[in-house]
Amino acid sequence: MQAVHKYLGARPRLTLVLLAALLVILPFVVGAGLGNSWVRVLDFVLLYVLLALGLNIVVGYAGLLDLGYIAFYALGAYLYAWLASPHFGLHLPFWAVLPLGAALAGMFGVLLGAPTLRLRGDYLAIVTLGFGEIIRIFMNNLNAPFNLTNGPQGMNLIDPVSIGGVSLGRSLRVFGFTLPSTYLYYYLFLAATLLVIVIAMRLQDSRIGRAWAALREDEVAAAAMGINTRNVKLLAFAMGATFGGLAGGLFAAFQGFISPESFNLWESILVLCMIVLGGMGNIPGVILGAVLLTVIPEALRYLGDLQRATLGHVVVDPADLRMLLFGVALVAMMLFRPAGLLPSRQRKREFSAQDGVAEQEQADLYDARA
Amino acid sequence: MADLLVVTNVTKRFGGLAALDDVSLSVGEGEIYGLIGPNGAGKTTLFNCMTGLYSVTSGQVLLSGAAVQGLKPHQIVTRGFARTFQNIRLFANMTALENVMVGRHARTRAGVLGAVIRGARTRAEEAAIHDKARELMDYVGLKNKGRGLAGHLPYGDQRRLEIARALATEPRLLALDEPVAGMNPIERRQMGELFLKLRAGGVTLLLIEHDVKLVMGLCDRVAVLDYGRKIAEGEPESVRKDPAVIAAYLGGEAA
Numbered sequence: 001m002q003a004v005h006k007y008l009g010a011r012p013r014l015t016l017v018l019l020a021a022l023l024v025i026l027p028f029v030v031g032a033g034l035g036n037s038w039v040r041v042l043d044f045v046l047l048y049v050l051l052a053l054g055l056n057i058v059v060g061y062a063g064l065l066d067l068g069y070i071a072f073y074a075l076g077a078y079l080y081a082w083l084a085s086p087h088f089g090l091h092l093p094f095w096a097v098l099p100l101g102a103a104l105a106g107m108f109g110v111l112l113g114a115p116t117l118r119l120r121g122d123y124l125a126i127v128t129l130g131f132g133e134i135i136r137i138f139m140n141n142l143n144a145p146f147n148l149t150n151g152p153q154g155m156n157l158i159d160p161v162s163i164g165g166v167s168l169g170r171s172l173r174v175f176g177f178t179l180p181s182t183y184l185y186y187y188l189f190l191a192a193t194l195l196v197i198v199i200a201m202r203l204q205d206s207r208i209g210r211a212w213a214a215l216r217e218d219e220v221a222a223a224a225m226g227i228n229t230r231n232v233k234l235l236a237f238a239m240g241a242t243f244g245g246l247a248g249g250l251f252a253a254f255q256g257f258i259s260p261e262s263f264n265l266w267e268s269i270l271v272l273c274m275i276v277l278g279g280m281g282n283i284p285g286v287i288l289g290a291v292l293l294t295v296i297p298e299a300l301r302y303l304g305d306l307q308r309a310t311l312g313h314v315v316v317d318p319a320d321l322r323m324l325l326f327g328v329a330l331v332a333m334m335l336f337r338p339a340g341l342l343p344s345r346q347r348k349r350e351f352s353a354q355d356g357v358a359e360q361e362q363a364d365l366y367d368a369r370a
Numbered sequence: 371m372a373d374l375l376v377v378t379n380v381t382k383r384f385g386g387l388a389a390l391d392d393v394s395l396s397v398g399e400g401e402i403y404g405l406i407g408p409n410g411a412g413k414t415t416l417f418n419c420m421t422g423l424y425s426v427t428s429g430q431v432l433l434s435g436a437a438v439q440g441l442k443p444h445q446i447v448t449r450g451f452a453r454t455f456q457n458i459r460l461f462a463n464m465t466a467l468e469n470v471m472v473g474r475h476a477r478t479r480a481g482v483l484g485a486v487i488r489g490a491r492t493r494a495e496e497a498a499i500h501d502k503a504r505e506l507m508d509y510v511g512l513k514n515k516g517r518g519l520a521g522h523l524p525y526g527d528q529r530r531l532e533i534a535r536a537l538a539t540e541p542r543l544l545a546l547d548e549p550v551a552g553m554n555p556i557e558r559r560q561m562g563e564l565f566l567k568l569r570a571g572g573v574t575l576l577l578i579e580h581d582v583k584l585v586m587g588l589c590d591r592v593a594v595l596d597y598g599r600k601i602a603e604g605e606p607e608s609v610r611k612d613p614a615v616i617a618a619y620l621g622g623e624a625a
Contacts, residue, residue, distance in 0.1 A: 198486075199486050202485050202486050202488055203482065203485050203486065206480060206484075206485030206488075206492075206496070207474075207475060207478055207480045207484075207485065207495075207496075207499070208480070208481065208482060208485050209485070210464075210468060210471055210472050210475070211472065211475055213461065213464055213468070213472075214461050214464070214472045214475075217461035217462065217463060217464060218459050218460075218461055218462075220423065220443075220455075220459060221455065221459040221460070221461065222461075222472070223422075223423070223442070223443035223444050224421065224423070224443050224447065224452070224453055224455075224459075224536075225444075225447065225472050225473050225475055225476070225535065225536075225538075225539060226444045226447035226448055226473075226475050226476025226477075226539050227444055227472070227475050227476075228442070228444045229444070235482065239482065
């Protein structure tokens with residue numbers, strides 16, 4: 001293992017080619033080995049990677065704790081459903097709807113950011129949590145007086161993504177191969193994920209990324225360095241929300257059905273756990289976190305079958321077990337790897353600093369109206 | 371000498387407490403101006419009022435003739451007025467060089483699109499930010515210390531780094547809040563040399579300092595604050611002999 005790591009570390013180009021090849025054949029390997037349902041899981045892994053990368057901008061880069069992130073996912077999904085389903089009889093193409101959904105979510109990101117500019121930490125978390133719930137409750141209740149969301153029944157028959165007349169919602173036959181819908185979506189989601197990774201990486205290593213890091217470190221000093229803290233915060237909210245909205249649109253097209261159920265508080269917390277577990281602020285870490293926390297719960301389902309096969313009945317419900325293991329994993333992580341599985345350079349230092357990075361009193365100095 | 375900074379009748383109240391009471395002073399272009407006074411006299415409060423971290427209760431702050439009170443900190447920085455902090459406020463978990471690079475924010479432009487597309491202009495700007503930050507590290511005497519974590523630098527170097535970071539914003543007026551606090555005599559002398567070099571480079575300095583020797587040796591003029599009021603202003607020698615100043619420092623009834 002060590003030798004392989006060393007060999008590839010010295011050959012970044014070869015690593016990239018191997019990684020690309022692996023990503024291309026992954027659905028075939030998974031599909032052949034574990035069945036088509038696991039390719040579907042793979043699709044969800046990519047959606048959660050997208051979400052986690054988006055939230056990472058807000059929480060990991062700019063240090064703004066957002067517990068209502070799933071609301072942006074919901075907005076992207078609902079906009080897709082409104083513009084591409086029989087609900088309003090509109091069937092716009094995906095390339096028009098996805099950017100609109102991302103833009104709508106981005107706009108709401110600013111709307112959420114604006115009133116919370118002066119809040120930090122716990123207080124910001126509570127307000128964003130409320131925002132997430134408000135959006136969900138709206139979606140749940142906006143079936144009267146005017147039926148906008150179809151309420152708790154959700155919206156159905158959403159158009160699949162269709163590229164050049166080829167619908168990704170059906171199997172595709174090419175050169176004698178049959179590619180099921182889940183495979184096709186895998187490649188679409190992969191493309192979106194790669195795009196978002198590149199954007200996130202470039203943002204991090206830029207003037208804007210440094211401004212976010214400065215904001216996270218010390219808001220007062222950041223302002224004293226000429227950073228417009230209001231704009232930079234709003235930008236972080238908007239960028240994060242945009243990615244969430246994009247993921248939401250993809251989710252709606254993929255599922256063909258959305259309901260407020262899918263956008264509850266638990267989902268927000270799950271995405272946050274992904275970035276905390278993986279390593280806040282570090283893209284590979286965030287991806288790892290998203291992969292683990294999507295795949296492990298799915299794998300745990302087998303424990304139910306296993307119990308039935310060996311004990312004759314289910315003793316511990318896998319869903320309960322999932323929560324239990326989740327808790328154990330997070331506690332263990334806090335004890336042994338507090339900065340995450342793959343921490344960012346900064347986080348690693350922060351948590352390992354022996355001479356205790358001086359605690360900086362922030363709160364009361366900045367009374368200029370933000 | 372043209373006045374770069376003019377503070378007129380500035381009052382700052384925190385509830386019933388007047389931390390600053392009708393303070394006026396003016397700093398000329400190219401001066402090293404000292405601000406001294408006992409602990410709690412309101413020196414840092416005045417800094418915070420001037421740099422936009424506090425809003426003044428009443429009064430006016432003019433920078434090159436234009437009012438800056440009511441502006442936000444980042445706007446005041448952009449107008450050429452930078453500062454350091456008494457309790458060092460570096461971005462402790464960024465590298466020393468990155469700290470200085472953040473200081474270039476106000477003087478650079480690249481936005482989200484520029485960052486994502488990373489065209490020739492953005493790359494050139496990034497390279498320039500990098501070079502300028504390097505140059506400033508050298509200037510303040512932190513050559514080759516850019517890669518380490520800012521929070522892990524020795525105390526004196528952290529003070530220097532804060533100055534480099536402030537200089538990155540290209541200030542005409544630099545306000546330093548106790549820049550030599552906690553330093554030994556040799557470090558203090560080196561810092562004094564740095565201040566003279568800064569002034570020679572065209573930066574006007576406003577200095578809060580407790581080290582009377584340093585202040586008397588460096589400053590062209592000095593103002594003394596006590597209980598939020600200015601009790602004396604003038605050349606260091608005359609201020610030192612001022613009975614009100616002696617009373618403020620040694621206690622007792624003001625003569």
